[in-house]
Amino acid sequence: MKNKVKFISGLYLILVLLFIMGPILVTVAFSFNLDRFSSLPWKGFTLQWYQRMFANKEIMQSLMNSLILGVCVSLTSVLLGFTGAYGLRHWKSKLKVPFLLFSISPLMIPWTLLGLALLIFFTRLGLPKSLFTVWISHIVFTSPIAMTIINSRMETIPKSMENAAWDLGAGNIRTMLYVILPQTIPALVSAALMTFTISFDEFIIAWFVCGFDKTLPVYIYSVIRSGVNPTINAIGTMVFMISLTLIAAAQMLQRKKA
Amino acid sequence: MENYRLAGEFTLQSYERIFTNVMYWKALRNSLLLSLKVVAVTTLIAYPLAMVLNYAVPKRWRNFFLVLIIAPFWTSYLIRAYSWFIVLGNTGIINTVLKSLGFIEQPVQILYTNTATTIGLVHYLLPLMTLNLYTTLENIDPKLLEAAGDLGANRIKSFWHVILPLSSGGLCNSLMFCFILAFADFISPATLGGQLERVFPQLIVDAVQWNVDWPLAAALSMVMVFAILGVLILISLFRNIGNLENGGSGK
Numbered sequence: 001m002k003n004k005v006k007f008i009s010g011l012y013l014i015l016v017l018l019f020i021m022g023p024i025l026v027t028v029a030f031s032f033n034l035d036r037f038s039s040l041p042w043k044g045f046t047l048q049w050y051q052r053m054f055a056n057k058e059i060m061q062s063l064m065n066s067l068i069l070g071v072c073v074s075l076t077s078v079l080l081g082f083t084g085a086y087g088l089r090h091w092k093s094k095l096k097v098p099f100l101l102f103s104i105s106p107l108m109i110p111w112t113l114l115g116l117a118l119l120i121f122f123t124r125l126g127l128p129k130s131l132f133t134v135w136i137s138h139i140v141f142t143s144p145i146a147m148t149i150i151n152s153r154m155e156t157i158p159k160s161m162e163n164a165a166w167d168l169g170a171g172n173i174r175t176m177l178y179v180i181l182p183q184t185i186p187a188l189v190s191a192a193l194m195t196f197t198i199s200f201d202e203f204i205i206a207w208f209v210c211g212f213d214k215t216l217p218v219y220i221y222s223v224i225r226s227g228v229n230p231t232i233n234a235i236g237t238m239v240f241m242i243s244l245t246l247i248a249a250a251q252m253l254q255r256k257k258a
Numbered sequence: 259m260e261n262y263r264l265a266g267e268f269t270l271q272s273y274e275r276i277f278t279n280v281m282y283w284k285a286l287r288n289s290l291l292l293s294l295k296v297v298a299v300t301t302l303i304a305y306p307l308a309m310v311l312n313y314a315v316p317k318r319w320r321n322f323f324l325v326l327i328i329a330p331f332w333t334s335y336l337i338r339a340y341s342w343f344i345v346l347g348n349t350g351i352i353n354t355v356l357k358s359l360g361f362i363e364q365p366v367q368i369l370y371t372n373t374a375t376t377i378g379l380v381h382y383l384l385p386l387m388t389l390n391l392y393t394t395l396e397n398i399d400p401k402l403l404e405a406a407g408d409l410g411a412n413r414i415k416s417f418w419h420v421i422l423p424l425s426s427g428g429l430c431n432s433l434m435f436c437f438i439l440a441f442a443d444f445i446s447p448a449t450l451g452g453q454l455e456r457v458f459p460q461l462i463v464d465a466v467q468w469n470v471d472w473p474l475a476a477a478l479s480m481v482m483v484f485a486i487l488g489v490l491i492l493i494s495l496f497r498n499i500g501n502l503e504n505g506g507s508g509k
Contacts, residue, residue, distance in 0.1 A: 009314035013323065016307050020330055020384060023341035026351065030344055040354045110442030110486075112459045113479045120472055201334040204444055208466065217336050224336070224449055228343045236337040247332040 024240060031233035049234040059235065062219035065131055066200055069215060073138045073199040074192040080139065081146025081191055082184070085154050086176065088147075104148065106141040114141065115208035122209060129211030137209050138199045145198070146191040149254070153187030154180065186253040193250035197243050272477035282461065282478070286485060289458040292372065292447070293440035294489075296379040300387050300436055301429070303380070308391035309421075324392065331385040339378045339449045346374055346450075370452040378446035383436045390435070394428025395421070430497040434490050441486050458482050 031050070035043035053059055084103065088096065106114065118137045119129075127133055157180060165175040203217035210218055220235060276282045307327075311320055330338060345351050346368040353365040368374055398421060406416035444459040451457075458478065465475035 006314060009310040012306060013310050013315070016303060016384075017323075017326060019303075020327060020381065023345050023381070024330060024333070024338065026344050027337070027341040037349060040351060110438060110459075110482075112442050112444050112462060113483070116462060116466065116472075116475055116479055119466065120476070197332060201336070203334075203336050217334060220334075220336055220340070221449075224340050224343075228347060232337075232340060233344075236334070236340060239334045239337050243333040244329060247329070 027233050028237045028240065031230065031237045033230065036230055037228065049230040052231050053234045053238070056231070058214075058219065059216075059231075062214045062216045065213055066216040069131055069134055069138070070196040070200040072135050073142055074196040076135070076139050077142040077146040077195040078150075078188050078192045080143040081148075081150045082188060084143070084147040085151040085184075086180065088151060089154055104144040107144055111141075111202075111204050115205040118205065119208045129209050129213075131210065131213040131215075133209040133211070134206050134213070134215065137205050138202060142195040142198055146195050149191040149194065150184055150187045153184050157183050190250040190253040193246045193253075197246045197250075201239070201243060269473075272473045273481075275474065276477055276481060282481075285456050285458050285461050286481070288455045289441055289482075290485065290489070292375060292379075292455075292457060293437055296376055296383065296440040297433055297436050299376065300380050300383045301433065304384055304387035304391055304432075305429075307384075307388050308395050311388075311392055312395045324389070327388055328385045330381075335382055335445055336449070338381060339445050342374065342378055342381070342450055343369060346377070369450065372451065372455050375446045375451035378450040379440050379443060382443070382446065383439060386439075387432050387436055390428060390432040391425070394425045394432075397428075398424045426497065430493055434493050437489055437493070438486055441489075442482065458485075 032045050032047070033043060034046045034048075088100065091099075093099075109117075115137070118133070118140070122129065122133050122136075161179050162175050165179050170178065201217060202215075203221060206215045207218050207221065214222070216235070216239070220232065223229065223232065311323060315323060343350070347353070348365040348367065348369065350369070352368065353362070356362045357365065402420050402424070403416055406420050411419065442459055444463060447457045447460055448463070459482070462475050462478045462482070465471050465478060
């Protein structure tokens with residue numbers, strides 16, 4: 001009886017993992033396949049789809065856009081997230097909880113609606129659609145994420161440490177730089193990696209507000225509807241690798257004890 | 259920007275256009291049916307998976323499997339939807355394998371149908387739902403299960419009377435969460451789905467992209483928000499009834 005349950009559990013686990021990982025692994029595998037129709041049987045190993053990817057100006061331009069965007073978004077989100085979390089730590093007010101809820105509310109709005117709202121907002125302001133508007137749009141929801149990550153780290157720093165620094169004559173800024181900042185650095189890096197990944201992969205909001213500055217997901221969407229294309233397999237493999245590496249690093253930093 | 263008419267006077271015209279047009283009603287129905295189906299399938303896969311992880315997998319292996327299950331969530335959803343093209347397409351892996359085994363002569367049309375959309379969405383939501391349910395189950399005190407066993411309950415009984423009621427809160431939260439994401443999703447229907455059964459978010463995007471009719475898009479968004487809210491309220495009512503029943507049977 002017990003063995004039977006174990007066997008069924010194991011089988012179930014493997015089947016679900018196959019469902020989750022299968023298509024991803026298939027995409028990676030077919031990015032090296034010689035056949036341009038991405039179908040079985042296997043025709044042989046090639047790197048030509050990667051060569052084509054790197055030779056394609058449109059792909060490289062949108063990749064560049066996405067990388068620049070990701071770096072800007074993650075730096076701004078970390079800056080806003082850090083100041084937000086630091087402010088929350090020292091703000092004694094009844095409005096603290098409502099403020100916290102309000103500041104994470106962009107996370108609860110479906111992205112299709114957020115994209116539409118931002119599009120209308122930017123047009124009313126008269127801002128042309130560009131990478132700049134995508135940057136502003138992304139930090140609307142990445143900075144709350146950064147703040148949550150940084151906040152949970154900052155909460156573990158005892159208040160008495162700051163009090164000690166103040167007693168020893170350090171001002172507010174020096175206390176922040178020498179007491180709080182060094183202890184939150186793992187969270188800062190982790191938040192930076194996470195927000196970069198989210199911004200790098202985000203499609204629908206970027207699609208609404210990017211105008212002619214296509215990001216990589218917007219480019220992928222524009223070619224995806226025409227069907228399977230081995231160059232997209234290569235792009236997909238690259239995107240998977242970038243995201244997974246960054247997220248793995250972020251997770252390790254979050255778990256690391258001070 | 260010449261074509262924005264948002265500064266005009268107050269009007270309910272856009273709502274009138276939505277509610278008098280069959281196309282929008284159909285899309286609303288498609289969206290509701292699709293997202294309910296997706297949430298149901300995801301739950302039916304994720305709940306047993308969370309149980310397996312919690313009760314059958316040895317402790318030192320749990321994190322390893324959790325990471326494997328959750329990692330895809332952090333990669334591009336667009337690429338994940340695309341990866342199903344290779345599996346489900348007419349010359350895709352499933353059709354090729356079925357054909358070479360002699361089960362079918364003509365390829366089965368899966369890609370560009372409602373089924374493909376469902377698969378894409380389930381694939382998207384499964385990691386989230388599993389993680390949510392896993393944390394819920396992890397918080398149930400194992401002593402309660404021991405107690406149930408000591409009192410003579412078999413596996414099925416202790417599942418029905420201990421695990422399920424104690425996880426109903428976390429289950430309802432995951433249902434709500436996944437429902438919002440499934441209802442508002444644009445990527446799976448737009449890439450994997452066909453053009454016949456269009457869903458609400460697609461109409462919003464169309465209103466922006468093709469008609470450049472922003473008041474209509476905004477009105478559609480409001481309808482979508484209220485549809486989502488309606489279902490969320492229903493789910494939370496269901497949770498309250500569940501809680502009352504538990505209170506009753508506990509006495």
